[in-house]
Amino acid sequence: MEEREMHRKVTRIGNNLGVSMTEALKSIGANAGDHLIVKVINNEIRIQKKKQMDVPDGIDSEFFEILQEGMEEYHNTLKGLRNR
Known part of the structure; x- marks a missing residue:
């Protein structure tokens, strides 16, 4: 695992706080519009690019996003059912 340290200043964006992370996002292959x-783990922020699934024609991609979120949330339960 490659570790890179970058120093950034927190800025106000409207009523929110933000940090410019263009270099870091490029390093994980993130582009505008990516999810x-x-x-947040023990005061550390970890960011990863969400894997995109190929969506069959005629099926709404939002359906697959909701399905994947449910599978991630219930991963241990689904794993337990598989092992029965």
């Missing part, structure tokens, strides 16, 4: 997974 990211952001986790």
Whole structure:
């Protein structure tokens, strides 16, 4: 795992706080419009690009996003059912 340290200043964007992370996002292959997974673990923020699934013709991609979120949320339950 490659580790890179970058120093950034938190800025106000309207009523929100933000940080410019163009270099870091490019390093994980993120582009405008991509979905990211952001986790806060012991005062560390981890960001990863969400994998996009190929959507069959005629099926709404939002359906697959909801399905994937449910599968991630109930991963351990589904794993337990598989092992029965």
